[in-house]
Amino acid sequence: AQSVSQHNHHVILSEAASLELGCNYSYGGTVNLFWYVQYPGQHLQLLLKYFSGDPLVKGIKGFEAEFIKSKFSFNLRKPSVQWSDTAEYFCAVLPTDSWGKLQFGAGTQVVVTP
């Protein structure tokens, strides 16, 4: 069965620290990959996506992610976080042959302290 695994459920870090959130998936075919963010009380927003091409993708708000096909991973990074990055982050996988059916990871709650 397909699955999406996020390594950390809860991360606490200080402002200006670097952030890396792990995401691994299990699926043998071609996938599209996404990171979504959910700020407190708000709806899901797309941070970045990978469809094809350069495996290092840049998203909004200074986030980037690297797709490593051999490791089935799509880790999210930000060099220097801000208090406003406090949110829940979801990795999501869309197998290209399961049209539209996103599979979400469990999410990682990130808390950035001033």
Add this chain to the structure above:
Amino acid sequence: GAVVSQHPSWVICKSGTSVKIECRSLDFQATTMFWYRQFPKQSLMLMATSNEGSKATYEQGVEKDKFLINHASLTLSTLTVTSAHPEDSSFYICSAIAGPGDYEQYFGPGTRLTVT
């Protein structure tokens, strides 16, 4: 950007009653909409896929008679929770895509349902 709205944003109902949640694409036509359920501190679980003008496709384990989905137009899908029970209390989120081959989903703000 593409905007998806949901109404209501929160609703409280008594056990045994039915509740309808609306999902609208405001500035684009959505050939397909998705309904998710999110439990506290958990991920989103896909409930069903709704295509305009056809019956919804439900995921395994989702009761189609309990969660009625209607996608009557290209901008509106509704989810009706029938004979709601406290265990149906959850956060319901819809998303929409503009057309075939559009892999990016646009999410609504969600509806918090509490069944007393």
